[in-house]
Structure formats: C-alpha cells, structure tokens
Amino acid sequence: MARPVDTNKKERLTKIIESLSRPLEFASKDDFAHMESLKGLATLVDRLSNEALGMGPARGLDSAFKELKEVFTGFDALGPAEKKKRVLKGIEIVKSMKAVEPVLKEGAGEKTKPLSTVEVRRKLKLLKTPLERLKGIGPGLSGRLKKKGLTTVEDVLYYLPFRYEDRRHIKKIGELKPGTYEVVTGEVMAMGETRYGRRKLFEVVVSDGSGLLKLKWFNYRLSYMKKRFKEGQKLFLYGNVSMFARQKEIIHPDVELMDENDDSMHMKGVVPIYSQIENLHQKTVRKLVRRIVEEYAGSAVGGVPEDIVNGAGLMGLADAFREAHAPADAGGAAGAGLARKSITFDELFTLELGLALKRSNTKKEGGIAFKAAAFKSAASKSNDTLEKRLLGLLPFTLTAAQKRAI
Numbered sequence: 001m002a003r004p005v006d007t008n009k010k011e012r013l014t015k016i017i018e019s020l021s022r023p024l025e026f027a028s029k030d031d032f033a034h035m036e037s038l039k040g041l042a043t044l045v046d047r048l049s050n051e052a053l054g055m056g057p058a059r060g061l062d063s064a065f066k067e068l069k070e071v072f073t074g075f076d077a078l079g080p081a082e083k084k085k086r087v088l089k090g091i092e093i094v095k096s097m098k099a100v101e102p103v104l105k106e107g108a109g110e111k112t113k114p115l116s117t118v119e120v121r122r123k124l125k126l127l128k129t130p131l132e133r134l135k136g137i138g139p140g141l142s143g144r145l146k147k148k149g150l151t152t153v154e155d156v157l158y159y160l161p162f163r164y165e166d167r168r169h170i171k172k173i174g175e176l177k178p179g180t181y182e183v184v185t186g187e188v189m190a191m192g193e194t195r196y197g198r199r200k201l202f203e204v205v206v207s208d209g210s211g212l213l214k215l216k217w218f219n220y221r222l223s224y225m226k227k228r229f230k231e232g233q234k235l236f237l238y239g240n241v242s243m244f245a246r247q248k249e250i251i252h253p254d255v256e257l258m259d260e261n262d263d264s265m266h267m268k269g270v271v272p273i274y275s276q277i278e279n280l281h282q283k284t285v286r287k288l289v290r291r292i293v294e295e296y297a298g299s300a301v302g303g304v305p306e307d308i309v310n311g312a313g314l315m316g317l318a319d320a321f322r323e324a325h326a327p328a329d330a331g332g333a334a335g336a337g338l339a340r341k342s343i344t345f346d347e348l349f350t351l352e353l354g355l356a357l358k359r360s361n362t363k364k365e366g367g368i369a370f371k372a373a374a375f376k377s378a379a380s381k382s383n384d385t386l387e388k389r390l391l392g393l394l395p396f397t398l399t400a401a402q403k404r405a406i
Helices: 007-032 041-053 062-071 080-098 118-125 139-147 155-158 222-226 283-299 306-311 317-325 332-364 386-393 400-405
Strands: 163-166 179-198 198-206 212-217 236-244 247-251 252-255 271-275
Touching: 007 041, 007 080, 041 062, 062 080, 062 306, 118 155, 118 283, 155 283, 179 212, 212 236, 252 283, 271 283, 283 317, 317 332
Parallel strands: 212 247
Antiparallel strands: 163 271, 179 198, 179 236, 198 212, 236 247, 236 252
C-alpha cells in the first residue's frame, strides 16, 4: 500500500475540511439569514482549497476541492438567490469530503503495489462463493435470494440500496407537512379493516404524543396485516405525507418494527433501503448485506488503474462498496453518491476495456484464404479446380444468376 503522510498533515487536511464546513453551515442557518454578514467566504474557500491541493494527491478529495473552488469563483458578485444555490452546493461537496477517509500519498508518482496474478485469482474465487455456503443461510433463504438474482457474495456487493433514509432528524407527527416525504416514529394505537365507500382498506393509527397519523393500505392480505401489527408496537415509518378529512396520513408507507434491543444500524443515522426480497424485512436484508460486505468487500478487485481513480476523485472499489452499503453519518447520501459513482465508473471502464481488447483481437486475426488451386487432389491427374469439383457434386444445375453470384 501507499505510505501515508505524517499524522500532522492528515490532521491538517481534516481541519481544512472542518474550517470549510463551519462557515457554509452558518451561512445557511435560519433560511440564510446570516449569509450577507459573512464576508470573505470566496477568499477563504480559495485559500483553504489551494492549501489542501498543495499537500499532494489525496484519494477521493482532489476533484472535490477543485469543484469547490469553481463553485465559489465570482461568488461576491452574485445575487442573493444564486449565492444560496452556491452555498448549498458547497455544503453538499464538503459533506462528500467528510465521507472519504483523508488518505494522502507521499509523492505524486507513488502507487500501490499491483496484486499478483495468484492474489487476484484468490480474491475473485472468494467473490464467487455461493450464498448457500454462508453460515445462517439455509435452503429456504438462499432460494428466496436466488429469485432476486443473488446467488454469490459478489451479487450481494452489487445489490446496492435504491435510496437512503436520513434518520438523524426524525420528525414529530405534529411537525409533518403534506406533500413531503418524511421519516417518523409512532406507537400503534388502533388498527383494523375499514371501508371508504365500496372500497375496503386496512388502517393503522399511530401516535408519538404530538399528534395522530393514519397509515393506509389498499392492497393487502388481511391475515398478514393482523399478524404484522399489534397495539403498543413502536414503528419506523417513511412515506409521502398527505391530508384527508383534516387528518394526516401516509398511504402504503415503508414500515419497520422498532426493537428496544436493536443496534444503531436500524435506529438512527443514514440507513440503506433495498428493493424487496419476497417477504424479508428490511432489517433482515440489512443485517445479511452488512455481514457480507464486512467480510468480502476487501476481496473486490477494481478494473480502473489507481492513477485514474485518484485523478477522477473516485474511491477504490472495496471502499466504494463499504460506503454505498453503510454510508458514514458525516457524508450521508452524498458520500454514498460518490461511492455509487465509483462503482459505476469501474463497471463501465471494465466493460469498455473488454470491448477494446475484443476489437483488437478481431483486427489481428487473419482470415482463411481459400485458393481453389491449392486443393487439387494429389491422386487426380486432371486440372479441375476445387470449385468445379464442388459444383459437380450438386444434384442440380446452377442458374445463370447463381453462377454470376458465385
């Protein structure tokens, strides 16, 4: 591996990122009430970004610092609306920086030692490990995973979340506004099947002490819903808040049961949400994916050369898998976005490389030259060419058009 620079430089880079974060967050507070009182923001961003870039290549950070400089170029001459956009963009970039471990490399030309062929083969073999061989995955679970196209640990690494829930700022029911997607918690107060006109639906009423929220399902199995929900249960809920008859509601919400003994992976932070696997709860899917990522992500072999990864401000494939499946709270969805971008780049780069090699081999392969004169029978004393001999084997006579075609 590349040798890290001394601790002082790493600490300085972390302080630079924090020094950029504080004024940007302050500028956006209270609906940007403090933005105009914050002078010299563009100068500060330019100075700190230049200092960071002058410290040598930093994996995943160089392009972010360059982008940040561009965002604040000419900032002081902009109008209030445009300044707000630039500040929000700056906050997004800095959050992505916090999601990337600040690893500096001593010397621009120094690279990680390439893996040996034996080591690459060993890692690729590990990625092909069937899920059914893993502890805790029996025939029933492996069958359900197979229906989703997940048969090896590599399949699970590429089974990326389709969205993330930021549970660091859970709203109270009383704070919910119609037309917004929110995360909220509540205790089941009542539930049951009801009618609206001719149509049946299943309702669950939850409360957190600040108000009541109705959860509604129009497509459901009554027996399953009665087993799933019990009075007194505490739930995690996500969905689009709406109003009906002056009552807040969420139709077909994403629901997870809260367990007092559960770990923080499910209860708070930035939580990955995966597409449904039959009737498996999200909690079960996350635990399964997390275990596989922790054990096998280090075996991922990227197809992009290290200098291209660094130059494009991307993450290594192993780190990208870890971040995509378990976003750091500091970077949140922004850090996961960089991870997904890195994974996608690696896939496309590898695909293009494979196509290029295939095209190269196609061009180099020579065709077979069929020269009729070369195929005369050694035993034959006649001078008939192979063409005439072959035509003579046909059980019919060629037409004039067929002869011209030949």
